[in-house]
Amino acid sequence: MTAKSAPKPRKTTVKSTSKSTLKFPKETYVKWYKDMLLMRKFEEKAGQLYIQQKFGGFCHLYIGQEAVVAGTVSGSRPTDFHMTAYRDHAHPIGLGTDPRVLMAELYGRSTGCSKGKGGSMHFFDKSRNFMGGHGIVGAQIAMGAGVGFAEKYKGTDNVAFVSMGDGAVRQGALHETFNMAMVWKLPVVFIIENNNYAMGTSVERTTNVQDLSKIGASYEMPAQSVNGMSPEAVHEAIEMAATRARKGEGPTLLDIRTYRYKGHSMSDPQKYRTKEEVAEYQAQDPIEHCLNVIKENKFLSEKEIKEIQDWVNQEVAESVEFAENSPYPEAHELYEDVYKTEGYPFIVEY
Amino acid sequence: MKTVQFREALREAMSEEMRRDENVFLLGEEVAEYNGAYKVSQGMLDEFGAKRVIDTPIAELGFTGIAVGASMNGLRPIVEFMTWNFAILAADQIINSAAKMLQMSGGQYHCPIVFRGGNGTAGQLAATHSQSFEAFYAHVPGLKVITPSNPADAKGLLKAAIRDEDPVVFLESEKMYGDKGEIPEGEYIIPIGVADIKRKGKDVTIITFGKIIKVAHEAAAVLEKEGISCEIIDLRTIRPIDYPAVVESIKKTNRCVVLEESWPLASISSEIAYHVQRYAFDYLDAPVMRVTQTDTPFAFSPTLIDEALPNVERLVKAVKATLYRN
Numbered sequence: 001m002t003a004k005s006a007p008k009p010r011k012t013t014v015k016s017t018s019k020s021t022l023k024f025p026k027e028t029y030v031k032w033y034k035d036m037l038l039m040r041k042f043e044e045k046a047g048q049l050y051i052q053q054k055f056g057g058f059c060h061l062y063i064g065q066e067a068v069v070a071g072t073v074s075g076s077r078p079t080d081f082h083m084t085a086y087r088d089h090a091h092p093i094g095l096g097t098d099p100r101v102l103m104a105e106l107y108g109r110s111t112g113c114s115k116g117k118g119g120s121m122h123f124f125d126k127s128r129n130f131m132g133g134h135g136i137v138g139a140q141i142a143m144g145a146g147v148g149f150a151e152k153y154k155g156t157d158n159v160a161f162v163s164m165g166d167g168a169v170r171q172g173a174l175h176e177t178f179n180m181a182m183v184w185k186l187p188v189v190f191i192i193e194n195n196n197y198a199m200g201t202s203v204e205r206t207t208n209v210q211d212l213s214k215i216g217a218s219y220e221m222p223a224q225s226v227n228g229m230s231p232e233a234v235h236e237a238i239e240m241a242a243t244r245a246r247k248g249e250g251p252t253l254l255d256i257r258t259y260r261y262k263g264h265s266m267s268d269p270q271k272y273r274t275k276e277e278v279a280e281y282q283a284q285d286p287i288e289h290c291l292n293v294i295k296e297n298k299f300l301s302e303k304e305i306k307e308i309q310d311w312v313n314q315e316v317a318e319s320v321e322f323a324e325n326s327p328y329p330e331a332h333e334l335y336e337d338v339y340k341t342e343g344y345p346f347i348v349e350y
Numbered sequence: 351m352k353t354v355q356f357r358e359a360l361r362e363a364m365s366e367e368m369r370r371d372e373n374v375f376l377l378g379e380e381v382a383e384y385n386g387a388y389k390v391s392q393g394m395l396d397e398f399g400a401k402r403v404i405d406t407p408i409a410e411l412g413f414t415g416i417a418v419g420a421s422m423n424g425l426r427p428i429v430e431f432m433t434w435n436f437a438i439l440a441a442d443q444i445i446n447s448a449a450k451m452l453q454m455s456g457g458q459y460h461c462p463i464v465f466r467g468g469n470g471t472a473g474q475l476a477a478t479h480s481q482s483f484e485a486f487y488a489h490v491p492g493l494k495v496i497t498p499s500n501p502a503d504a505k506g507l508l509k510a511a512i513r514d515e516d517p518v519v520f521l522e523s524e525k526m527y528g529d530k531g532e533i534p535e536g537e538y539i540i541p542i543g544v545a546d547i548k549r550k551g552k553d554v555t556i557i558t559f560g561k562i563i564k565v566a567h568e569a570a571a572v573l574e575k576e577g578i579s580c581e582i583i584d585l586r587t588i589r590p591i592d593y594p595a596v597v598e599s600i601k602k603t604n605r606c607v608v609l610e611e612s613w614p615l616a617s618i619s620s621e622i623a624y625h626v627q628r629y630a631f632d633y634l635d636a637p638v639m640r641v642t643q644t645d646t647p648f649a650f651s652p653t654l655i656d657e658a659l660p661n662v663e664r665l666v667k668a669v670k671a672t673l674y675r676n
Contacts, residue, residue, distance in 0.1 A: 030372070036620060070414075081423070083419075106434075111369065112456070113456065114454060114456035114458075115456030116456075116457055117453055117454060117456050118454040118455065118456065122455070124455035124456065124458050124459060124528060125458070126452070126455075126459060128456040130417075131422060131423075131459060132454070132455065132459070133454075133455075134447070135446075136442060136447075139443065139447055140440055141415070142411065142412050142414070142415020142416050142418070142419065142443065142445075143415050143416070143418050143419035143422065143447060144419055145415070145416050145419060146415060146417060146418060146419020146420040146421070146422070147422060147423045148415035148419075149418040149419065149420045149425075149624045150418055150419070150423035150424055150425045151423065153375070153401070153420070153425060154425075155375075165360070167369035172411060172412075173411050173415060173442075174413060175412075176407075176412025176413070176422070177409055177412045177415065177416065179407060179409065180406065180407065180413060180416060181414070182405070197586040206549065225558075314641045323446055326392065336456040336457070337452050337453045337455075337456060337492075338452065338453050338491055338492055339452070339492070339516050340452065340460050340462075340514075340515035340516050341515070341516060344590065345543070345590045345593075346491075
């Protein structure tokens with residue numbers, strides 16, 4: 001079966017935008033640009049290092065999807081919570097985690113964000129309310145709703161943002177969770193990072209309901225499709241959904257249509273899609289878009305832009321250096337962080 | 351001391367802990383307005399309200415995952431499964447999420463959560479409703495597993511489980527909820543991981559846990575009349591197992607029979623037998639014996655149930671085999 005093109009994002013916002021019509025201030029565009037560039041460069045480097053066999057495991061890159069995290073972070077509050085699946089490198093970067101500890105985790109070093117115990121698929125950063133990093137497709141949907149449940153229980157107005165790929169939408173966990181999240185009006189925003197492919201299987205091959213925003217209708221959950229190549233569109237949708245959640249009106253489903261330029265993982269030959277399709281999305285690249293807005297509106301000088309680019313490159317280079325100079329966990333660390341109980345009597349035969 | 355039903359002991363444990371800690375709550379199918387499928391949570395909705403005693407739809411995977419997420423975020427959920435057979439649908443969240451969270455997050459997030467409900471055979475309920483899950487969950491590092499055999503242990507251990515910072519699998523029995531037993535007045539906690547000698551003896555050690563312990567007590571009474579003195583060790587906690595208590599008893603009796611309600615392969619009895627031969631080899635005067643359920647799915651008909659389950663006759667025979675007697 002030949003791959004057909006993905007559902008089209010709305011194309012209006014990726015063209016250059018004149019200053020008078022901009023909905024977001026200079027600071028927002030600069031932050032988006034800086035954060036997304038860091039995500040992109042981190043991931044490009046991670047991909048290179050993986051090919052060089054600097055570290056093992058799986059490696060799922062976020063390249064192309066950066067606007068989803070950028071808009072989610074800018075549209076939420078620092079007291080909110082974030083959880084995702086295994087394509088999890090960009091989320092903590094967007095939330096402000098030091099890329100050094102993320103790179104160290106890829107390398108399996110004890111200085112990693114999960115002490116070298118989680119690897120690529122299990123990044124965590126409690127200081128940024130980043131709750132993983134989960135390897136089982138769809139498991140985070142229920143857990144993320146539980147994070148929101150706890151906030152409602154405690155009487156806060158914080159929101160849990162739960163991300164998933166379009167493939168996870170087919171898991172039973174989603175449907176069970178959506179049902180309860182609506183019954184209990186949980187403060188959760190369900191984000192489908194819809195890149196149109198569950199590994200190599202397109203949305204259209206796995207469902208009769210190709211417009212994923214319609215899934216919300218079964219539970220009367222407000223839902224909408226969002227242009228995931230546009231940080232502005234993502235931010236606005238996130239803010240709207242979060243406002244509903246904070247007011248006690250319950251969850252929202254956002255079908256955020258994005259695209260990953262790279263394969264599902266590093267071993268993906270990508271025979272399920274065309275080069276033209278990839279190029280079509282690369283033409284709407286969110287990082288280029290932000291750079292264009294910054295230039296056209298003279299938000300930054302060329303020198304200042306160069307400084308950002310240099311800083312990003314430096315951060316990535318120092319992350320690799322930090323990881324490579326960090327120690328591997330020692331054998332005794334295998335027995336740590338398994339139980340909170342001190343002195344748990346593990347069975348030790350040797 | 352006072353006499354209560356097993357279900358009342360569990361209810362006292364949950365209610366006392368919910369009065370003590372606002373973050374403890376109960377959720378599951380029929381726990382609130384129906385007062386519990388087996389009346390364990392009777393009256394709790396009235397005392398604690400719908401915020402803390404929560405009816406769920408029939409969606410084990412979903413509500414277990416929500417509870418696991420809530421436990422990561424500061425709450426202490428008690429998840430009631432109508433039976434552990436249904437919790438197979440939630441095994442992903444118990445095994446992949448709760449058991450792994452502390453380790454995979456490098457110690458940043460943990461899951462103080464109790465999963466509890468009826469376990470094992472409960473009469474003519476056929477194959478899907480009659481399974482015991484001690485060995486399944488005890489296999490998984492990151493979990494703790496408890497199987498109480500009487501109301502006093504049930505209360506003290508459930509309170510310990512609710513206060514524990516790690517995820518605890520708490521295995522009860524539909525057939526035990528109506529059992530009566532004495533429990534201490536006032537508050538008490540029984541530590542996780544400590545076995546209990548339920549009957550002192552000197553000739554043979556019977557190691558067991560959960561409701562099948564009744565068979566051990568009956569067999570010990572029969573054997574006593576024949577001059578054979580049995581020591582009964584109730585493991586109470588299946589992960590971690592109190593191995594020192596097992597070995598100490600065998601050093602005294604030099605003989606060991608393991609009695610288990612579930613199947614023989616990769617079971618708690620095979621684990622105990624391995625450990626005893628490894629760490630009490632020089633003290634053994636006979637091979638370790640075991641009595642388990644037959645290596646078959648549980649069946650409906652009474653005659654097939656009689657064939658499947660451990661009974662007094664089989665246990666007496668196994669004990670005598672360790673003494674080389676008929």
